[in-house]
Amino acid sequence: MSDLLVHLGLLLVISVAIVTLGVFFSYPDDEEAFKRLPRRLGVFLLGCATVVAIMTLIGYTTASLG
Amino acid sequence: MPLPRPRKQAGDPNVAALLTWFLPGGGHFYLGRMRTGLVGFVVVWGLYWLGLELSDGMGFEFLNKELRGPFAPALAPELGNLSGLLWQSRTYGFGLGFPRVFPESVHLGVMCTACSGILNIFLMIKAHADARHLEEPVLGQLPLSLACFFAWVVPGGGHYLQGRRKRGLIVFILLTGIFVLGTWLSEGSNLDRQRHFYYWGGQLMGGMPVIGLEQFFGQPVVSHEIKYAEAGLALASLAGLLNILAILDVYGWGERSALRAMSGDPLPASSSTIPEVKA
Numbered sequence: 001m002s003d004l005l006v007h008l009g010l011l012l013v014i015s016v017a018i019v020t021l022g023v024f025f026s027y028p029d030d031e032e033a034f035k036r037l038p039r040r041l042g043v044f045l046l047g048c049a050t051v052v053a054i055m056t057l058i059g060y061t062t063a064s065l066g
Numbered sequence: 067m068p069l070p071r072p073r074k075q076a077g078d079p080n081v082a083a084l085l086t087w088f089l090p091g092g093g094h095f096y097l098g099r100m101r102t103g104l105v106g107f108v109v110v111w112g113l114y115w116l117g118l119e120l121s122d123g124m125g126f127e128f129l130n131k132e133l134r135g136p137f138a139p140a141l142a143p144e145l146g147n148l149s150g151l152l153w154q155s156r157t158y159g160f161g162l163g164f165p166r167v168f169p170e171s172v173h174l175g176v177m178c179t180a181c182s183g184i185l186n187i188f189l190m191i192k193a194h195a196d197a198r199h200l201e202e203p204v205l206g207q208l209p210l211s212l213a214c215f216f217a218w219v220v221p222g223g224g225h226y227l228q229g230r231r232k233r234g235l236i237v238f239i240l241l242t243g244i245f246v247l248g249t250w251l252s253e254g255s256n257l258d259r260q261r262h263f264y265y266w267g268g269q270l271m272g273g274m275p276v277i278g279l280e281q282f283f284g285q286p287v288v289s290h291e292i293k294y295a296e297a298g299l300a301l302a303s304l305a306g307l308l309n310i311l312a313i314l315d316v317y318g319w320g321e322r323s324a325l326r327a328m329s330g331d332p333l334p335a336s337s338s339t340i341p342e343v344k345a
Binding site for chain 1: 230232233236237240241244247294297301304305308311312314315318319322
């Protein structure tokens with residue numbers, strides 16, 4: 001299996017844990033917490049993707065070693 | 067059973083918690099609960115003393131030379147027991163300035179000192195709650211500090227004992243699963259404080275699964291490159307750190323529940339509003 005897929009899989013696993021614990025902490029009611037989970041997970045992954053995009057862009061431009 | 071009326075605080079909760087941080091049991095002495103204070107002191111400081119004996123006080127010598135500094139040990143779990151940490155720093159510090167052979171029981175010793183720090187945090191929670199009468203048996207609630215302690219011992223255990231079984235099961239599967247996955251990826255190399263001093267501290271917040279696995283598979287000899295060692299280490303450490311969030315969830319729910327019981331409010335503890343209880 002490619003490294004990229006393994007790392008994406010690990011990111012997904014830890015993202016689910018981080019967001020689940022986050023909604024559990026924010027919402028004492030289980031139903032409310034589960035309702036908020038998908039949207040929060042989406043926002044979290046979108047945020048991660050944005051950071052990756054910015055870092056990649058910087059890696060190829062201002063911080064390029066080439 | 068008649069509900070108890072809100073009572074005046076036995077003392078300042080913050081002072082009680084701070085005193086316990088400075089000296090295990092100190093907060094309870096301040097609150098006039100001598101027996102609890104004495105038991106707390108003996109258990110928490112006894113564990114620290116045992117750890118120092120087993121490790122010859124060499125725990126901080128695990129730190130690489132470039133990491134050593136006056137505040138370097140302050141990021142370790144021992145910080146929970148401030149007097150223990152200060153005693154160890156002052157008496158043993160970073161050693162004699164030259165490399166020495168660690169005693170065989172050093173890993174068990176550092177586990178004891180670290181667990182002493184973590185136990186004292188739950189004693190601080192107890193002192194804070196006792197000052198506010200939140201752990202009175204008449205409230206019919208699982209004591210706050212005990213719920214938080216079980217949430218550390220087994221991730222999700224505190225939720226389970228509070229009756230939130232579904233949530234507890236999810237927390238257990240997520241956190242223990244990620245810790246085991248991380249340990250598998252790093253082939254057990256994460257289970258070694260000497261190798262990963264700070265990551266190990268985060269990981270230890272995962273409780274008994276971490277302690278148990280380290281006793282069986284800890285400190286492995288690494289003779290080859292482990293491809294996902296760093297990813298595994300990060301996952302295992304994150305699982306422990308996320309358990310702090312789970313412990314805080316248990317604390318928040320327990321506190322709301324106890325305050326509601328004190329004020330006679332029939333609303334379930336899952337409601338997010340915390341009632342005011344006048345002293």
